[in-house]
Amino acid sequence: MSEFLAKGVKRHLKYCPFCGATSIRACDKTYYYRQGEERMYWYECKHCKSRSGEYHSREEAAGAWNRRFIDE
Numbered sequence: 001m002s003e004f005l006a007k008g009v010k011r012h013l014k015y016c017p018f019c020g021a022t023s024i025r026a027c028d029k030t031y032y033y034r035q036g037e038e039r040m041y042w043y044e045c046k047h048c049k050s051r052s053g054e055y056h057s058r059e060e061a062a063g064a065w066n067r068r069f070i071d072e
């Protein structure tokens, strides 16, 4: 498996494991609860919309995205 850095993404993200696209979007969303708020981060392929899953930090989300290559 060759290392590949997605274009326009500063962190070291690999290309999409499903469609091979290199356009990976960095997403985040803030959830509001009665106790406070929580910010979640994930990465999403702009082409096929596959997602990394939501994590509490950008780093975790990036790690989860990259780990897909090992899991499969």
Ligand SMILES: [Zn+2]
Pocket: 016, 017, 018, 019, 020, 021, 045, 046, 047, 048, 049, 050
């Ligand atoms: Zn994709």
